[in-house]
Each structure stands twice: as C-alpha cells, then as structure tokens.
Amino acid sequence: MANVPEDLHYSKDHEWVRVEGDQAVIGITDYAQNSLGDVVYVELPKTGEEFAANEPFGSVESVKAVSEVFTPVAGSIVTINESLADEPEKVNSDPYGEGWMIRLKMANPGDVDSLLTAAEYEDFTKAESE
C-alpha cells in the first residue's frame, strides 16, 4: 500500500504539504508517483514566482505522460528542489523526502485547513482506485 505520513496535509490532486512556520514544502504523494511510473523530467517554477491556491506550478513527466502539479496553498516560491533536474527519479524513490519540489512562503496559512488529513487522504485514494 502507498505510504501516507501522518504529519502532512494532502490535496485531492495527490500533492502533499508540510507546514514549517509560515512556509510550506510541497511534493507529490507516494500514491501519485506510483501511478505515474518512472519520472524522467520535472519542470519547476522560478524563485519569487507567485501562485494562487490550486494553480499549476509545474509538471512531472513519466516515460508515457505529462501531469501538471498544483500548489494546494497560495504563496511565493522561496526555493525549488534543483537536484530534480538531474535526478528526477528521486520523486519515485523518496517522494516525501529528497523528491520534494517547491518551498513557498504562504500567502494565507489558513489554506491548509481545507486540505485532507492523512487518514482522509488514504480513504480518498482507496475510493479512487476501486
């Protein structure tokens, strides 16, 4: 079964959010990376770019397909995970760790309140794969 860490927030688009003060670290879930297959390319935004909640901030490409990734919370980019340019496979091997994608300064920390808990996300993915 897919790994769903307790301490993260989740979107129905299969992104995770880790809150660190007024910043949020964002990536895609284990379930998502497994569904995509081998990730071969990750396109990320530039530092300083601003995004509204649920806006696409980049894309993840497997051999077969391209998927947009959305930020579940609004904010401006503080840093991106530049190592994914050369090692996109980290998204598969360590989606919640070295496969993180962006860190942003949240415009509205309350955005996370509307996200799913780990338990809710687990139920959601079970329902989706049935």
Added chain:
Amino acid sequence: MVSNLTATAPQLKLTPLNNAHRQMGGRMVDFGGWDMPVQYPAGTIEEHLRTRTHAGLFDVSHMGEIDVRGPEAIAFVNGLTSNDVTKLVDGQAQYSALTTEKGTVIDDLLVYRLSADHLLLVVNASTTDKDWQWISSHHAGEAVELKNVSSDYCQLALQGPDAINILQKLTDLPLTEIKYYHFMTGKVDGIDSIVSRTGYTGEDGFEVYAAPQHAEQLWAKILDAGNLGADDGVLPCGLAARNTLRLEAGMALYGNDIDETTTLFEANLGWICKLDKGEFIGRDALAQQKAAGVKRKLVGFEVTDRGIARDHQDVVIDDQRVGTVTSGSPAPYLKRNIGLAYVPIEHANVGQEISIDVRGRLVRAQLVKTPFYKRPK
C-alpha cells in the same frame, strides 16, 4: 494530478492473458478498446532496458489476423497491398501496407505466406474491423476464401538478444535456421505454433502464434525458461515499453506516424512500395507522387534543450508552424528525448535545427538519422 487511473470498464476486449497480466501486477489501461497492460511493476524503463540487454515478453494477442485461402490468394492480396506478395516464398513474411486510392495508409501489416494458396495477414488491433471491411468489400469473385481469424490466435512476442536461447529451450524447431522475416510451424512446449523471426523492438526476437487456450501455458513457460526474477532474466513488458522500443528503432506506429492522411513516400516507406509489380490500389497516386516528389516527410529528431517532445506538438522553424510531432518520448536506452515529425521537404535534412512547442515553451531540437537505435550485430 493523476488522471489515468480509471478502473477498467467491463465492455473492454480481453486477450487470453488478461488474468495473467493482473496476477503479475500489470497496470491495465484501455488501449483502443482492449484492456491491456501498459507496464508491470518493474516499470517501463527497466522493461525497455531488459529487452535491449536480455529479453522481454509482450502479449500482442490483440493484433488481428485475417486468413486468405485459395488459388488466387496471392493475386488478391497483391492488388490490395503495396509490397510485392509474389516475391514471398513459403515460410516467409513481408512488411506491407493496405493503401487507399490516394496512396495513404489504411493499415500497415505483415503478410505471411504459409503456402501458395494460403496467406495470413497480421494487422493492427484498433484497425482490424476496418481492415476486414476493406478487404472483404474488395472481394469480387476472385477464387479466395476470407476469414477474420483474430480470435483464433494468441500472439506472444519474445524480443531481445537472449530470446533465441530462451525459446529454444521449449522447441525442437531449429531457431537459428529461421532467418529474419521468416517463420516455421511446429511445437512450442508441445503446442502447435507459428514461430516467426519478427518483432517491433529493433532487437532479434520471435513472435509466436498459437490457439488462445494455450496462451497462459506459453506465457508461463517462456517466463520460466527465461529465468523470470533474475537480474538478467526475461521481464514481461507492457505497451509503454513496446512503444519506446519501436520508436528508438525508428519504426512507424499506425495512428500516430502513418494513417489515411499520410502517403507511403511521405512516411519513408517507399521500400515497401513496389510500383512496378502490377496494379494495386493507390499505385497511380503513389507513382505520381514519386515523380513529382513529396512535399513533406517523416523525420527523426532529438531534443537538444531540456524537455520532452510529445505527440501532436507543433514543429516551429523560423517562427512558422510547419509540422507536427507524431511520436515523441524519452528514449530509455539512448537516454535522450527523441521523436518523429512531419516537416516540409525543404527542411527535411539531417542537422536541421527545429523548435517544438512544448505546452507553450519553444524547445530546440535537431533532425537526426533514423533509426535512432541499431542493435549491435
């Protein structure tokens, strides 16, 4: 972000290996109305690499088969296809195309000559019904009997440098004596089969045709003989690897690179177009096009920027949208991002710089020779 996770609809067609795929963890997708594995747990890249270095096994039972029997079988098929069927001998297969009056492609296919009065046509899955309609509608009194025998066969493709040694464990047929694009009939693990030295990966390998009730046995025995589970053993491979392997090998995919809007000459398939063999549908148009020259051509390209070109994206030269990518993908063995595209003939030269509109971003690429990959001899 994940949109391709829809559960299997019940009306999809199943190959006799559907249960086997599910048991092995195949990720099933709707492929032209067929419920097919796009990949297994090893993943597309590993499946692709294993086929290049050892062996991969593919279920291609969704392909269609049409049986043509009778004293005029060769003449009848010769009038519908672009290659020269009269050149075949018993036990030989030929890559060919069903062509329209315009010289465009209804389907690409293999023509197997079992005997002088018996041919077997192997056609694409998604076009089987269309091909059957086309072929049977052109049957006008010739002494041939046509039969759509698609459901009478399973088809397994064992591809890669180790394919011959693996398959030889299961058959007394002298596989080394089967030349490329030739076949023999005989037993594989005791099952009556057609064993053909053909494939769609750019590797040496075989395609095995047998009655569908034996598919699971053949599948399991080949995986077993190929040491499934070992690092250098055979892997079951899905449609995604099949696509990347054929693209590296520069082979056209029907529905992407060739269809009823593209002619054989535009698609670089002049080598299967035998204009002097006698009358066939599309010959006049093709002869005219050959004399006048094509206006566009299918070319190979390699992306030189970061980025991956995908099917249907525009090709841009000097700010003009001049063509379309028909197949674009990462190439797992070559570790480059490659593709095929139609471009105007004046730009269709190796070394030509092009750009590809990748979702609004212009990504640079360069035309290169095809095939992108050629196996070591």
